[in-house]
Amino acid sequence: xxxxxxxxxxxxxxxxxxxxxxxxxxxxxxxxxxxxxxxxxxxxxxxxxxxxxxxxxxxxxxxxxxxxxxxxxxxxxxxxxxxxxxxxxxxxxxxxxxxxxxxxxxxxxxxxxxxxxxxxxxxxxxxxxxxxxxxxxxxxxxxxxxxxxxxxxxxxxxxxxxxxxxxxxxxxxxxxxxxxxxxxxxxxxxxxxxxxxxxxxxxxxxxxxxxxxxxxxxxxxxxxxxxxxxxxxxxxxxxxxxxxxxxxxxxxxxxxxxxxxxxxxxxxxxxxxxxxxxxxxxxxxxxxxxxxxxxxxxxxxxxxxxxxxxxxxxxxxxxxxxxx
Ligand code: NDP
Numbered sequence: 001x002x003x004x005x006x007x008x009x010x011x012x013x014x015x016x017x018x019x020x021x022x023x024x025x026x027x028x029x030x031x032x033x034x035x036x037x038x039x040x041x042x043x044x045x046x047x048x049x050x051x052x053x054x055x056x057x058x059x060x061x062x063x064x065x066x067x068x069x070x071x072x073x074x075x076x077x078x079x080x081x082x083x084x085x086x087x088x089x090x091x092x093x094x095x096x097x098x099x100x101x102x103x104x105x106x107x108x109x110x111x112x113x114x115x116x117x118x119x120x121x122x123x124x125x126x127x128x129x130x131x132x133x134x135x136x137x138x139x140x141x142x143x144x145x146x147x148x149x150x151x152x153x154x155x156x157x158x159x160x161x162x163x164x165x166x167x168x169x170x171x172x173x174x175x176x177x178x179x180x181x182x183x184x185x186x187x188x189x190x191x192x193x194x195x196x197x198x199x200x201x202x203x204x205x206x207x208x209x210x211x212x213x214x215x216x217x218x219x220x221x222x223x224x225x226x227x228x229x230x231x232x233x234x235x236x237x238x239x240x241x242x243x244x245x246x247x248x249x250x251x252x253x254x255x256x257x258x259x260x261x262x263x264x265x266x267x268x269x270x271x272x273x274x275x276x277x278x279x280x281x282x283x284x285x286x287x288x289x290x291x292x293x294x295x296x297x298x299x300x301x302x303x304x305x306x307x308x309x310x311x312x313x314x315x316x317x318x319x320x321x322x323x324x
Pocket of ligand 1: 178
C-alpha cells in the first residue's frame with residue numbers, strides 16, 4: 001500500500017509517498033482500509049515540520065480518516081463496517097490516516113453516523129468536529145439565537161467555515177472575521193451575514209463596546225483578546241485554535257466586570273459520549289450544500305503541496321485526501 005511517510009534528517013522533516021508493507025502497521029485491535037483522510041492545520045504543521053507535532057519518526061501523518069474495517073479483534077466492530085476516527089494522538093504519536101490502511105484501538109473509532117459516508121465524514125473531519133464542539137460549548141453556555149450576533153474568527157479555514165455553516169443552519173446571525181477578501185463570497189454562501197477584516201482585530205482597550213453574544217475563535221493571540229473585550233455581558237467565547245498565535249494578551253476585565261466565559265475546546269481527547277453526540281449533530285445539522293462547496297479533493301501525492309498552502313493561508317475550507 002501507499003503511504004505518506006515523514007522522516008527527520010538533520011533536524012528537518014522530509015515527507016514522501018512510499019510503499020509500505022501492511023505488516024509494519026503499529027499495534028492495535030482494528031485495521032481499517034482508509035478511503036479518505038483530510039488535511040487539518042495540525043497535519044500541515046506536522047508535514048511541513050513547521051510545528052512540533054510528531055513525537056517519533058518515521059511517522060505516517062493524518063490526524064483523521066474514514067474507511068472500512070478490514071480486520072477486527074474488537075467485538076464492537078465487524079469486517080466491512082464503515083468507521084471514522086479523529087484525534088487520540090493518531091498522526092502524531094501513532095501512525096495515521098494518510099496511508100492505504102491504519103491499525104488503531106477500537107476505543108478510538110466512531111461507527112459511521114447514519115447520513116454520512118467516508119467522503120462526507122472527511123469533508124467534516126477534525127476541523128468540522130471541532131467546530132461542532134465549539135457550537136455545543138455555546139449551547140451549553142445558554143447562548144441562543146435571540147441573544148445576538150455570533151462572531152467566528154479564521155472564518156475561511158476548516159474550523160471557521162464549518163462553524164459559520166452550522167451556526168447559520170441553527171438560526172444564529174453569524175459575523176465572520178477573515179484576513180482575505182477573496183473568500184467573502186464563499187463565506188456569504190455558507191451563511192455569514194457580515195464579514196469583518198482581520199485587521200480590525202488588532203490590539204485594543206481591555207473593554208470595548210459590547211457587540212457579540214458569543215464567539216468561536218480559531219486564531220488566538222491579539223484577535224482573541226479583542227474579541228473578549230467586545231463580548232456582551234454574560235456571553236461566551238469558545239476558543240479552539242492558535243492560527244494567529246498561542247499567546248493571549250488580555251486582562252481580567254471582561255471576566256470580572258462582564259461575566260464573560262472563555263470556554264476552551266479540545267477535540268483530541270473528547271470523551272466517547274460527547275464525540276458520538278457531536279457526530280450525530282453534524283450528520284443532522286450540516287446542509288447538503290456544505291459538502292458541495294467546502295472541500296477541495298486531492299490525492300496522496302499532492303498532500304505536501306497542500307500542507308504548504310495551509311501554512312501560507314492559501315487554502316479555503318477543507319482539504320480532502322482520497323486515499324483508497
Ligand atoms: P485552517 O488553516 O484551515 O484555518 C485557519 C484560518 O485562520 C485561516 O483560514 C485564516 O482564516 C486564519 N489565519 C491564518 N493565519 C492567520 C494569522 N496569522 N492570523 C490570524 N488568522 C490567521 O486551520 P483549521 O481550521 O484546521 O484550524 C484552525 C485552528 O484551530 C488551528 O490553530 C488549529 O490548530 C486549531 N484546531 C484545534 C483543535 C482542537 O482540538 N483544539 C482541532 C482542530 C483545529 P482567514 O483567511 O479567513 O482569516
